[in-house]
Amino acid sequence: MATHPYEVEALIGKEYAAGFYTDLEADTLPPGLDEEVIRHISSKKNEPEWLCEWRLSAYRHWLTQKEPRWATVVHPPIDYQGISYYSAPKTKKDGPKSLDEVDPKLLETYEKLGIPLHERAILAGVAVDAVFDSVSVATTFKERLAEAGVIFCSFSEAVRNHPDLVRRYLGSVVPAGDNFFAALNSAVFTDGSFCYVPKGVRCPMELSTYFRINAANTGQFERTLIIADEGSHVSYLEGCTAPMRDENQLHAAVVELVALDNARIKYSTVQNWYPGDENGKGGIYNFVTKRGECRGHNSKISWTQIETGSAITWKYPSCVLRGDNSSGEFYSVALTNHYQQADTGTKMVHLGRNTRSTIISKGISAGRGRNAYRGLVRIAKSAANARNYTQCDSLLMSDRCAAHTFPYIEVKNPSARVEHEATTSKISEDQLFYCRQRGIAAEDAINMIVNGFCKEVFKELPMEFAVEAQKLLSVSLAGAVG
Amino acid sequence: MAAAERAGMTGTMASHYAEEFARAEGGLVGADSGWFKAARRRALTHFGRIGFPTPKEEEWKYTSVAPIESRSFRLAGHPRNGLDVAELDRLRLIEAHELVFVNGYYSAQLSRLASLPAAVSVAPLSEALPDSLQEHMERQAEQPGNGFAALNAALLSDGVHIRVGSGVTLKTTLHLLFISTAPDGPTASFPRVFIEAGANSRVLIIEHYAGLTPEEYFTDALTEINVGPGATVEHYKWQMEGARGYHIGQMLVHQQRESRVTSYSVSLGAALARDDIAVSLAGEGAGASLNGLYMAKGRQHVDHHTSIDHQQPHTTSAEYYKGVLAGHARGVFDGKVVVREGAQKADAELTNKNLLLSEHAEMDTKPELQIYADDVKCSHGATVGQLDEDALFYLRSRGIEYSQATALLTYAFADDVVARIAIEPMRHAIERHLTAYLPRAALDMELL
DSSP: OOOOHHHIIIIITOOOTTOOOOOOOEEEOOSOOSHHHHHHHHHHTTOOHHHHHHHHHHHHHHHHOOOOOOSSOOOOOOOGGGSBOOEEEOOOTTOOSSGGGSOHHHHHHHHHTTOOHHHHHHHHTOEEEEEETTEEEEEOOHHHHHHHTOEEEEHHHHHHHOHHHHHHHTTSSSOTTSSHHHHHHHHHOOEEEEEEEOTTOBOSSOEEEEEEOOSTTBOBOEEEEEEEOTTOEEEEEEEEEOOOOSSOEEEOOEEEEEEOTTOEEEEEEEEEOOOOOTTSOSOEEEEEEEEEEEOSTTOEEEEEEEEOOOSEEEEOOEEEEOSTTOEEEEEEEEEEOTTOEEEEOOEEEEOSTTOEEEEEEEEEEOTTOEEEEEEEEEEOTTOTTOEEEEEEEEEEOSTTOEEEEEEEEEEOOTTOEEEEEEEEEEOOHHHHHHHHTTTOOHHHHHHHHHHHHHHHHHTTSOHHHHHHHHHHHHHHHTTOOO | OOHHHHHHHHHHHHHHHHHHHHHHGGGSTTTTOHHHHHHHHHHHHHHHHHOSOOTTSGGGTTOOOHHHHTSOOEEOSSTTTTOOHHHHHHHOOSSEEEEEEETTEEEEEEEEOOOOOTTEEEEETTTOOOGGGHHHHHHHHTOSSOHHHHHHHHHOOOEEEEEEOTTOBOOSEEEEEEEEOOTTSSEEEOOEEEEEEOTTOEEEEEEEEEEOOSSOEEEEEEEEEEEOTTOEEEEEEEEEOOTTEEEEEEEEEEEOTTOEEEEEEEEOOOSEEEEEEEEEEOSTTOEEEEEEEEEEOTTOEEEEEEEEEEOSTTOEEEEEEEEEEOTTOEEEEEEEEEEOTTOTTOEEEEEEEEEEOSTTOEEEEEEEEEEOOSSOEEEEEEEEEOOOHHHHHHHHHTTOOHHHHHHHHHHHHHHHHHTTOOOHHHHHHHHHHHHHHSSSSOOOGGGO
């Protein structure tokens, strides 16, 4: 393919737009992890005894586990004792009660990111539970949500105010010892988001949380728990950016979703953690466990993710389809450029009758990026008339990148219908030529084709995110084709 | 199984086969060849080290070889005991060069080898052991993957070496018939096939495994095919092991520039069958086409692992595997396609379709792509399901009863692969098997 050096120079080298660092005095534990640290985290957060015990048992389980090695990613060994497991921004004694009380420096950070908490929230009707490092500092639109009966708060708040709900559902989808990173998270998670939508309630607005990693050497261990009670609907948006820095930072979050009878949960993510520089130096390790359980009949969980950031992405948002007639969806765009590595996909575990699942995965590899789709579709013996359709396509944009597909299909029920399709190709010369001869610049043509390639996924995103995602993609890819 | 217990088991198995080795070494092929003996010894040591694979290994995730591991198979002492020659005759093909192996040992008496063109040599290893095999033997002796190749190298009782000279077309089919009769209780045989196709040569080979016994036995086969530039090899593997037979087969294909390989793997027999096919497209423009059909019922377990490695530009591969599973049968398919860096313009296509006919049948499939080049065209697809309801309805609306309609559609599903088989007698035999396999009322042949 013809090269466009001027574009490559200008655009590949585009700096990470969200790369800045806010200097905040942080209340930080020294690096290291043992039972004392966990007790410390627990007591700092005034947690009840059972939660402390739960953390400790997760920790003990973690000690017996090994870091998974099966993913097609390579990274230097992680020193888990070199991480500080607790860091909280200094706040006034009882925490801020309104935006005025929030540390102005924090607000400035969000301004730079283009998230004017107050304005945008009102204009877009979005309640933002902003997580800065590990402790929630500002929550908006509580009242409107409260009117509807929706509980949407930080995890620590939920532990304080709704201990029964937390105790009932915490770890019920992702058990404390589920895997190495989930166990680590269960032991040391500092905060996150909690959402409960009561029976028959349609959540009046899109819920969203912005995560940011800030203080140096602080792994982020977020915990998200969303429960949609019978007949309720909720759409949750999650977006991530992180400041630029050279040291690899570990991010091991756990997200649990529970959908009861006739409930619907839509979970959308735009992930744009710092991917490292063009030489593969630095960047975030994003090792996330996300799982939803369609516990009730006719329930539905839908995952949509746009993964453009992180040096390494290791994440498999999954659905356990337990209830009869329940359905799961997974829509994903994963982009790797420079030295980025992504091993991502989903698991659809069909247990109930007439359960359906759809998987649409689009992988884009550029530079020396490695992109793998790894998925499991399991039809259990009990899942009569289950149906799955999987499509994973890869787009290759350089001769040094890699694209892999590892789908596992396990069928134990003859009435199931499972289809899997995958293709790998590059942008065809013909398509490019067609666009260019109509006067469209090569760069625009490529953006257009790539956006077309991802369209099936983008259309699943809520509006605000769809725009952001398209922008993100063209920035991340700019000049990558040469 | 606890690790220590496992290690113990591997240990006893290794020592069991070491004893077999010590007992039989003098009578095995190549006993008077120094390098051959050395390679055997090394293989035995290697097997002692790695043992049998376990389901913890990714490649053996869905297939447990515990039944093979827990039995003490012996090398047949008197291979031809209890052989029913009439039954053997039914397996013969007309107009073919036939090499017959009974329980792993070559039988000159039963074989029919008419005169061959000058540049073609076909000989059992017990008659000729060319030094050119040394490198192959040594490589397979310490193959890292799993213990079966090493075990074969250590204990191979006999095998065949086929060499087709440059530019020669061998018109007559080569039929390699491996018969198991389990003459003295559970026996094991370790056949080995070497095929060398010279530049621009052409050859057609059938590897045929058949069990003429209701007893338990174990076949651990290894085939290597080297395909020279521009050569064409058609290879058929016809696996009809006995109902209590265990079959582990491995085929390694190495292709040079512009060569063509067409492989058919038909797996119908055995209690447990595992086939590994690894194709290296090592020369520019090389192409491989792999076709397969497996049909299992009862408690059969059938597993196919294929791997196609596109190492050079302009290489092509097409893979088409179909499976039908009934009763409590379990099928496994793993098709891997790798396109290496620099192998531009590679074209790979893989399809695996499966039909589950009963509520206890199970299918695990994993088509896999690993791409390191950008200018490629790769796709794969896999399906697991039932017969098409519309097609069933169509037939029933025309007065064909349900069982007949099901049988007819199942037949059509499988025949899709069978119809591609060019060797008529083999195709007919498999079609007969297909008819007998079909559930409930046998298919009314008039409908076909």
